[in-house]
Amino acid sequence: MDLKKNGGKLILSSRVKTINFNKNLATGITLNNGSSYSCESVVTNTDVWNLKKLIPNEISKKWNTKALNPNKCDSFLHIHLGFDADGLENLPIHAIHVDEWEKGITAERNIAVFSIPSVLDKNMAPEGKHVLHGYTPANEPWEIWENLNPKGLEYRNLKEERCSIFLNAVRKFIPDIDERIDLKMLGTPTTHKKFTNTYCGSYGPALSAAKGLFPGCKTPVKNLFTCGASTFPGIGIPAVSASGAYAAEKIIGKKEFKTLLKKINL
Ligand SMILES: Cc1cc2nc3c(=O)[nH]c(=O)nc-3n(C[C@H](O)[C@H](O)[C@H](O)COP(=O)(O)OP(=O)(O)OC[C@H]3O[C@@H](n4cnc5c(N)ncnc54)[C@H](O)[C@@H]3O)c2cc1C
Structure with a gap:
């Protein structure tokens, strides 16, 4: 090296x-x-x-x-999925879901960006499985999350609610995604801050x-x-x-x- x-x-x-x-x-x-x-x-x-x-x-x-x-720019919501690949043909490597084009990229929960790297390289997931990462592009306000305890019910419920944008969008190209999921991990600005060490989980x-x-x-x-x-x-x-x-x-x-x-x- x-x-x-x-x-x-x-x-x-x-x-x-x-x-x-x-x-x-x-x-x-x-x-x-x-x-x-x-x-x-x-x-x-x-x-x-x-x-x-x-x-x-x-x-x-x-x-x-x-x-x-x-x-500061706003932060992110994330989803990571591991799911059954059986019978899924022609999945996109990347996909972008836009709810309302007029609202643009800065609107909260209006756009979700997805990657399925195991479409490109099978070694990215166990045999017969796919992995997917999705995120909302720097439009999730930190202020909604900053005072919530990540171990508390309020945080967990809000996380499920705000991250519902992802599965709603994935269902459009994998209609039976819910039955296929082996692993689901959701992330909030708090998660983003923790793992990237960025101020308020900000994009910059x-x-x-x-x-x-x-x-x-x-x-x-x-x-x-x-x-x-x-x-x-x-x-x-x-x-x-x-x-x-x-x-x-x-x-x-x-x-x-x-x-x-x-x-x-x-
Ligand atoms: C979800 C997402 C998608 C993106 N997509 C794209 C894309 O498609 N194309 C593109 O070009 N860009 C993209 N970006 C932006 C790009 O990833 C970032 O702008 C870039 O990685 C920032 O690099 P950096 O070196 O400034 O910071 P980082 O990569 O964040 O590196 C800073 C490092 O400093 C560490 N650190 C902080 N404080 C300390 C400390 N006190 N001691 C030691 N270490 C410390 C952190 O842990 C971190 O590892 C994306 C970003 C995100 C979050």
Whole structure:
């Protein structure tokens, strides 16, 4: 693996507690388990709200207040299904259900997006079964969920009710889906927050392209860089990859960066 060959180390399941500073320079990070790592530059891809928690107040004061407190996009409902594949021909790999086109993508529970990866690759599910993931695209308000106890009846009932959008839509292309289900897992903004560590389970900062750009990867601290969905060019896999590359370029310099791009034929 190139990361290891070049002296890198990947440490998983380790929460960063703080980014450490000496005066105005970042000196490394400390994990929740107490271990510390020092380095010449720190690059973080947490969302902007989590970044704020990782840096001391005297450092965050250097940021423009608005930049650390953007409006947030809404969150998600999810469904994961495991179901009997017997006799199901020509299932779509992807499907999008739209209730009312006029309402658009930001309306609550109006659109559901589905993927059935086992249609593409049988190894994604046990023999004779399919797996399906569905989600509502960043239009589920956090505020409905934030004060509910995930172990409580109110939460569970609301979860079933709000997530009914999924099976209602799946029944349109698999009419007997209810009899086929072996496994059903529903997710709410609370689930999304828990598993992605995002602020309020949000998709990311709600910054309109019509009104300006996302902040770039440089920060008021010379050797602290950001990348990911809170950084220019914004949300989405291609965008976050680009911001990671921008941060790398800022650290190693344009010339070295160009050499690396050539090495990977870009
Ligand atoms: C349901 C869904 C569907 C999507 N579909 C698409 C799509 O089809 N195409 C597309 O381009 N984009 C899609 N996106 C958007 C895309 O997935 C995200 O914009 C992108 O993954 C964000 O990458 P990131 O590196 O900024 O954040 P993440 O991938 O969220 O990475 C941030 C990481 O930081 C970790 N973290 C947070 N705090 C700490 C801490 N204190 N210490 C250590 N680690 C921490 C988190 O656990 C997380 O692993 C989708 C997103 C969702 C939720």
